[in-house]
Amino acid sequence: MDWENMERSTYRVEISGWDSGESFFVEKVELQWDPDGGKEACVQNLLKQGSVVFIRLLQPLSTHHTYPVAYYVMEVGTRDARGLIRIVLEQARPRPPMSVRRLVAERAQ
Amino acid sequence: MSTTLEHPTTNIARRELSILVVGSESDPVQQTVSRLDKAGYTIEGTCSTQEALEKVRVGSCRVLLADVEMPETNGFVLLERALHFDPAVCVILVSQEYSVDSAIDAVKRGAHDFIRKPIDYARLSQTLDQLGERFATRSQVRELQDQLLSNLRFHGIIGKSPAMLDMFDMTQKVARHFTTVLITGPTGSGKELVARALHQMSPVAQQRFAVCNCSAIVDTLLESQLFGHVRGSFTGAADTRAGLFEYANDGTVFLDEIAETSLSMQSKLLRVTQNREIQRVGSPEVKTVNVRMIAATHRDLRAEVLAGRFREDLFYRIGAVEIRVPGLTERPEDIPLLVQHFVKKYSDAYGKILHGLSRRAQIVMLQHDWPGNVRELENVISSAALTTTNDFIDISDLPVHLQKPRARSGSAQDGWRPLPLEEIRRIHIQRVLEMCNGNRVRASQVLGIGRTSLYRYLKRAAHQRTSNSSVA
Numbered sequence: 001m002d003w004e005n006m007e008r009s010t011y012r013v014e015i016s017g018w019d020s021g022e023s024f025f026v027e028k029v030e031l032q033w034d035p036d037g038g039k040e041a042c043v044q045n046l047l048k049q050g051s052v053v054f055i056r057l058l059q060p061l062s063t064h065h066t067y068p069v070a071y072y073v074m075e076v077g078t079r080d081a082r083g084l085i086r087i088v089l090e091q092a093r094p095r096p097p098m099s100v101r102r103l104v105a106e107r108a109q
Numbered sequence: 110m111s112t113t114l115e116h117p118t119t120n121i122a123r124r125e126l127s128i129l130v131v132g133s134e135s136d137p138v139q140q141t142v143s144r145l146d147k148a149g150y151t152i153e154g155t156c157s158t159q160e161a162l163e164k165v166r167v168g169s170c171r172v173l174l175a176d177v178e179m180p181e182t183n184g185f186v187l188l189e190r191a192l193h194f195d196p197a198v199c200v201i202l203v204s205q206e207y208s209v210d211s212a213i214d215a216v217k218r219g220a221h222d223f224i225r226k227p228i229d230y231a232r233l234s235q236t237l238d239q240l241g242e243r244f245a246t247r248s249q250v251r252e253l254q255d256q257l258l259s260n261l262r263f264h265g266i267i268g269k270s271p272a273m274l275d276m277f278d279m280t281q282k283v284a285r286h287f288t289t290v291l292i293t294g295p296t297g298s299g300k301e302l303v304a305r306a307l308h309q310m311s312p313v314a315q316q317r318f319a320v321c322n323c324s325a326i327v328d329t330l331l332e333s334q335l336f337g338h339v340r341g342s343f344t345g346a347a348d349t350r351a352g353l354f355e356y357a358n359d360g361t362v363f364l365d366e367i368a369e370t371s372l373s374m375q376s377k378l379l380r381v382t383q384n385r386e387i388q389r390v391g392s393p394e395v396k397t398v399n400v401r402m403i404a405a406t407h408r409d410l411r412a413e414v415l416a417g418r419f420r421e422d423l424f425y426r427i428g429a430v431e432i433r434v435p436g437l438t439e440r441p442e443d444i445p446l447l448v449q450h451f452v453k454k455y456s457d458a459y460g461k462i463l464h465g466l467s468r469r470a471q472i473v474m475l476q477h478d479w480p481g482n483v484r485e486l487e488n489v490i491s492s493a494a495l496t497t498t499n500d501f502i503d504i505s506d507l508p509v510h511l512q513k514p515r516a517r518s519g520s521a522q523d524g525w526r527p528l529p530l531e532e533i534r535r536i537h538i539q540r541v542l543e544m545c546n547g548n549r550v551r552a553s554q555v556l557g558i559g560r561t562s563l564y565r566y567l568k569r570a571a572h573q574r575t576s577n578s579s580v581a
Contacts, residue, residue, distance in 0.1 A: 012325045016297075016484060022510030024481035026296060026489075028325055052492045052508075058325040068484075070491055094459035094495045 009033045016068070017053035019045040028058065031089075039071070042084035047073050052092055120578035122241030123149040129170035130154040131161040131187065132203075133179040143175065144230055150237065156564075158182040166194040168499050172221075172240060175205040185218065192219045192551055197466045197501060199240055203228060251464060258449055264306035266299060267450050270440035276303070279432050284310035289382060291427045292405040294434030297484030299403040303434055304363040307403055314489050316360030319353050331374060333390050342391020354398045367404040367427070369415050375420045378402075382426040402427065437479040437486065442484070445527060451487050452502070455494035463494055467503040473511055535570065538563075 011033065016026040025045045032040050047053065070092040077086035085088035128150055132138040134333045135156055136187045138551030142154040153170070155161055158181050164170050173191055188200045199221040204211065207225035215223035223237055242415075263267050278451040283290055292300045301320065308318040326334060329343070337352030353362055364370075370378070380386055382402060386395050404427045413419035437444065448466060456463035466474065479485055494507040504512050526537075542552045 014325075016481065017490060018508055022508075024485045026481065026484070028322075047261060052495070054488050054491065058322045068488065068491065070495055092495055094461060095498055097461060097498055097500070 012058045013041070014056045014058055014068075015041065015043060015053050016056075017047070017051060020048050021046075031055065039089040040086060041089065042080075042082075042086050044084060046079075046085060047076055047087060049073055049076050053089070055089070111224060118236060119241075120149055122238065124151055125171045126150060126172060126237060126241040126244065128152045128172040128174060128237070129161055130158060130174045130200060131158060132176040133181065134428065137176075141228065143253050145233075145237075148230075150235060158187050161187065162194060164188055165191045165198050166499075168195060171198060171244065172237065173198055173200045175202055177202050178206075182373065185215070187469035188215070188218060190221055195501075196469060196500065196503065201233075201236065217407065228287050249448070254449060255453070258446060258453075261446060264302075264309050266302045266306060268440060268443045269446060270435075270442045271438045272435040273443060276432060276434060280306055281310060283307065283430055283432065285312070287312060289402045289404070289427050290428055291408070291410070291429075291431045292403065293431060294405075294433060295436040295482055296407045297482035298407075298434040298436050299362065299483050300407075300434050301365060303432060304361075304365075304403045304405060307432075308361040308363075308401075311362050311401065313401060314372055317357040317362045318363065320363045320365065321353055322365045323374075324366040328371045328374055331370070334385045336377065336389055338390035340394045342389075346391070349389075352387070352389065354400050355396065357400055358398050359400070361401045361403060364402065364404045366406060368406040368410060368419060369406040372418075372420060375423045379420060379423045379426060382423070408458050411557075412555075414550075424530040429446060437482045441475065444479075445471070447483060447486055448474055448490060452494070455491050459494055461494065461497075462500050463497070463502065464500050465502070467501050470502055470504050470507060473504060473507060538566065 009032075011031045012028065013031045014026060014028050015031075016024070019025050027043055027045060029041045029043055034040075051073050053073060054083055055071055056068045071089040073087050074090050075084050075086075075088035079085050128139045128145065129187070130138050130145075130152065131153075132141075133156060138154040138156060142152050144409045145152045153164075155164075158179065161173065161175070165173060173187075175184045175187050179187070182190075184202050184204070188202065191200055193200050200219070201222045202215050202220050202222065203224055203226055207223070212223035223241070224233065224236075261267055263273075263280075266273070266277070268274070268277070280303060290304075290307060292303050294300050304320075305318065308314060321331075321335060323331060333343070333346070333350075333352065335353045337350050337355060338346050339349045340346055364378070367378075377387075381398065381400070385397055385399060387398055388395055410419055410424050410428060414421045414424050447472070452463050452465055455461075474486075474489075481488070489508060489511065490502070492508055493502045497503070497506040499506075539553075539557065541555050542549070549563055549567070550560055553560045556563065
């Protein structure tokens with residue numbers, strides 16, 4: 001696969017979560033997915049860095065129900081001339097249970 | 110103490126009850142461990158309160174048997190910290206200085222029991238066996254709740270409240286008929302799930318079900334998506350394509366957020382509902398389609414019609430049959446069921462063992478207003494399931510804003526108070542008249558009553574005011 005020549009992909013998604021004022025919000029935005037795996041979007045609501053948002057793909061000709069996937073907001077930009085704020089997203093991974101974390105720590109020692 | 114166990118179920122309950130003994134001196138701790146181990150309990154001992162708290166935090170003990178008189182950390186401080194880490198842990202405090210007052214104080218502070226030294230092992234065993242039985246019962250209840258949950262599903266929708274049962278009933282009745290349906294309800298209430306249920310129960314369940322979110326695409330592209338296009342009809346139309354209506358011919362098309370479409374698009378949709386006709390973008394050819402249309406919106410379509418943003422003729426076409434999906438505040442009794450469902454869903458999705466929510470987390474969930482409805486509730490459980498490291502979700506795992514108690518709307522703090530129905534009617538009519546700048550014709554339309562009815566009401570109200578002032 002020629003990664004350098006791959007173009008950015010754009011997807012129409014629904015993003016939901018809690019803004020910096022802790023109010024629940026839902027927006028429909030364009031998600032940009034870079035060839036190197038980076039994902040970003042421009043939103044109206046001001047979000048906090050490190051907060052969790054949920055992305056659901058909106059597919060115009062979808063026959064299957066889509067489910068929300070959790071992402072961390074890694075970067076929050078400033079509001080641009082359109083009134084939108086650029087955010088960078090990274091998929092959230094579940095924290096392992098404490099028993100597993102302890103086991104890993106013991107093995108590392 | 111006898112080491113002979115009488116009942117097989119007691120054996121199992123004792124083995125499954127993990128106990129940790131904490132004391133300042135090694136010999137008494139080991140003595141207690143040895144005696145309870147011979148009785149069939151799963152038990153460990155430690156002289157370190159740090160180690161004890163760590164074990165509580167990771168959930169490796171359900172019962173903590175702790176000496177009150179420990180130089181390192183007093184038993185009551187250990188109690189408070191243990192409950193902070195795991196509100197479900199049962200702490201039994203042991204003390205040389207026993208009194209009824211101190212026992213009551215310990216229980217008030219969250220201890221399960223307070224016993225004197227030297228330990229009466231017969232009494233302690235009785236207490237431990239009761240705990241074991243309680244945990245076993247709770248586990249059985251959880252299994253039964255899971256079974257019940259599967260019985261309370263209606264084509265993937267969960268609910269047992271009267272509002273939802275009425276909606277299921279209506280959906281079932283309507284689904285049998287190949288007719289256009291309008292689904293209304295607040296954002297995040299599950300309108301798409303209802304649309305899918307309608308399709309699954311319809312005569313065309315074997316045919317295609319296609320979804321189009323009308324707010325997700327700009328108007329020009331939406332037309333192409335719905336009706337198709339011919340090559341060259343616009344920039345980027347490199348080939349000829351069928352649209353959604355042709356794709357789902359003989360099946361169902363679900364148009365979500367239909368109120369977000371332009372008036373121009375609405376006129377094209379009207380043609381589909383009236384004449385069953387479509388035209389691809391850039392083509393003169395008229396095609397016939399046989400499609401059941403289901404539309405959904407979170408807006409009040411009547412208000413949109415009055416505001417001139419939605420075509421009245423299309424409204425009457427799609428709104429002949431309306432199914433209203435209630436918001437979560439209208440069905441709070443479904444919240445525990447939904448929580449249970451999402452805990453299981455995300456437990457499986459994230460590969461974690463999650464049994465549910467702690468009692469205090471459950472209370473928080475029931476007190477929240479849920480402006481985002483089921484979508485918000487699902488996001489809360491998903492977020493908590495991601496971050497928790499225990500097998501029960503506690504308050505500290507919930508999003509920060511839920512951890513702070515908040516007064517529900519309708520409480521005394523926001524000025525609400527119960528009023529007679531006539532008074533509520535009077536205030537509402539007054540507000541609508543103000544909103545319509547005194548225009549009674551417009552006000553009667555917004556209120557959904559006849560013009561004559563409104564005039565009669567206002568005349569009666571004016572007469573009453575006059576007679577009240579003359580009496581005064």
